[in-house]
Amino acid sequence: MKTCLVVDDSRVIRKVARRILEDLGFDVAEAGDGVEAMAWCHAAMPDAILLDWRMPVMDGLEFVRRLRAEPGGDRPRVIFCSVETDLARIREALEAGADEYVMKPFDGEILAGKLGFVGLIGPSVGSLAA
């Protein structure tokens, strides 16, 4: 089973994301900030990371930069998930090493589509989630 780490300081968002991801067949772990997420990654690199931008302790941008510098840190597909909708900031996230970007609010179809782009689910699964 594919694994996804959900990194967000909002418990509500983590819960919503977990439900969608579990429906798509992922095994889900949760972290409340970048430091906690890094500890998870050191223990076992997940297949996917759904990553909030603004978080206490270590934000998403710093996390993805550090992750990409870690051994094996190029493997997880990182999908940013943030209220930030400025295109320059989205570009910044992609340049920092994110593979995809979801603007909050999102739904199952949007998330499934993005997971399809990064090759973690087939396109047919994405359209079924509509």
Added chain:
Amino acid sequence: MIALEDRELVAAVCASRAGLRVDPDKAYLIESRLAPVARREGFGALSDFIECVRQRAEERLIWAMVEAMVPPETRFFRDPAVFEALARDVLPELARRAEGPVRVWSAACGAGQEVYSLAMLLAETPGLADRVELFASDISERSLEKAQAGVYSQFEVQRGLPAHRLVRHFEREGEFFVLSPRIRQMVRWRRINLLDDLSRLGRFDLILCRNVLSGFTGEAREQVLEGLTRTLAPGGRLVLGLGDAAEAWLDPVASEAGVFALGTAAA
């Protein structure tokens, strides 16, 4: 809820004007599509609007009603494999064969997501963009206006559009996302009812009519398919939706992408 006879009138008008198949039993669908139109046109109740269509048969109101019943297309790069096949195989082959530009028509383009997806792909493929002319049509003036403006909500740009294409081809305007002028200028638009005589449009090398046919009545579907294939240039390709049933006289070229050619019997 509006009366069954009102819903039957809506279905009858949609079928006769645009060949649209509307199920009169789907009261919620009809009401949710038409209530905003009735409000916009200044009617207190939806039933008053329909009564006015029945009594006065005013063209403008009739078309406002028909347009609102056209199923909306809401996704960029719907069925990504289709676009991959078009950019990788179908368009380069047509470009090799064609003497002039390759003429592409997105028939029933809705709010433009399909034709703009193609425009983005062309812009990303060196050498192909200058060889291809993109045309798009829809029966709905309102859809065409929206498509031409290239303005999409945050929700719309997240459907089917990868983030790298969003930052490459769009600009932010307030809470909306606008396609760059470069992409918008690649497409020419026209209001076309696919039931009308299509012969004045010239010939096209590639026609996309995806996920549209199932919305027509049986008779209209046949008429539209015939009309489209008559506007297909020799050796041209017709692209149907992956769920659309094709006719026996269409030869599958790349069936996983819904790409067909005119069968030898028909040609």
